[in-house]
Amino acid sequence: MTQFKEKYGPWALVTGANASIGKAISRNLAARGINIVGVARRQNLLAQLEKELVADYGIEVRTIQADLTEPGSISMIEQHTSDIEIGLVVPNAGFEMSGDFIDSPLERNEKMLQLNVIAPMQMARIFGAKMTQRGRGGILFTSSLFGYQGIPYVANYAAAKAYILTLGEALNVELKPHGVDVTVLSPGLTDTDMPANMPINFSRLPMFKQSPISVAQIGINALGHKATVVPGLLNKFYAWENRLIPRTWPVNLFGFLIRHAYKKDTLMAATTQKC
Numbered sequence: 001m002t003q004f005k006e007k008y009g010p011w012a013l014v015t016g017a018n019a020s021i022g023k024a025i026s027r028n029l030a031a032r033g034i035n036i037v038g039v040a041r042r043q044n045l046l047a048q049l050e051k052e053l054v055a056d057y058g059i060e061v062r063t064i065q066a067d068l069t070e071p072g073s074i075s076m077i078e079q080h081t082s083d084i085e086i087g088l089v090v091p092n093a094g095f096e097m098s099g100d101f102i103d104s105p106l107e108r109n110e111k112m113l114q115l116n117v118i119a120p121m122q123m124a125r126i127f128g129a130k131m132t133q134r135g136r137g138g139i140l141f142t143s144s145l146f147g148y149q150g151i152p153y154v155a156n157y158a159a160a161k162a163y164i165l166t167l168g169e170a171l172n173v174e175l176k177p178h179g180v181d182v183t184v185l186s187p188g189l190t191d192t193d194m195p196a197n198m199p200i201n202f203s204r205l206p207m208f209k210q211s212p213i214s215v216a217q218i219g220i221n222a223l224g225h226k227a228t229v230v231p232g233l234l235n236k237f238y239a240w241e242n243r244l245i246p247r248t249w250p251v252n253l254f255g256f257l258i259r260h261a262y263k264k265d266t267l268m269a270a271t272t273q274k275c
Ligand SMILES: NC(=O)c1ccc[n+]([C@@H]2O[C@H](COP(=O)([O-])OP(=O)(O)OC[C@H]3O[C@@H](n4cnc5c(N)ncnc54)[C@H](OP(=O)(O)O)[C@@H]3O)[C@@H](O)[C@H]2O)c1
Pocket: 015, 016, 017, 018, 019, 020, 021, 022, 039, 040, 041, 042, 043, 045, 066, 067, 068, 069, 092, 093, 094, 095, 096, 115, 142, 143, 144, 145, 186, 187, 188, 189, 190, 191, 192, 193, 194, 195
């Protein structure tokens, strides 16, 4: 525990900290004595997080209400944290889009890339540079099992997660000599609001739901040990098998499975959802 705090403390910056996987990561880190800067949009849930972490773990908490789809939001967070030492960055906030790509609103696709790709890249660049100067620290990216291959009907989200996966893999090697550990956590289906709000009936897919608490634990435990980690045996198999077979096979398989798992009534709503 103490070693962990020395390596990745005193503060961790977690985006999407007020719910689901991000909240589970924040609680896990707080239990290890790490102070938390929690970022998200819903202020009431941020206030609740702060109350819980202080009461349960006696750590310091700072919350920043920010919409990370807004360009400039990461610079604003940098300014608000310039007086503290961020030893661990967890760019976890994300949203997904599903439906026919050509019918999906362009602006929403751009916002998704801003949140899922640009913001994590900026955080890694800005805070990673400070960590390399100190010669210690960590970055825990959140990709997805969907980042391991193209996923028809979730195409842009899967492509965004593939970016995070390869960025993190590369930075794991590049930053290691500077004492900075980089790990990419790629969850499969996890029991949060995200899949619950997708127009896909996941019970029709060969996937098992995991709890955010166990996903968070697996990601944090991998820091400093693994470049990439996929929680769950079946998920590991999905991530691994496409190294042995032609890349198009799993893409076609996922396309077939997802097309048949659509909740037809909600598909239109998902593809036409406004920003
Ligand atoms: N759940 C899964 O099955 C699954 C599988 C693979 C990968 N993942 C990845 O895991 C990460 C967390 O997913 P989750 O399931 O925990 O999602 P979630 O339940 O939808 O929670 C998303 C979190 O991100 C925050 N957020 C969303 N949009 C934001 C914005 N524009 N600016 C700032 N914060 C924002 C939300 O808080 P506010 O709404 O208050 O802003 C919330 O804290 C994501 O990167 C996701 O892609 C999830």
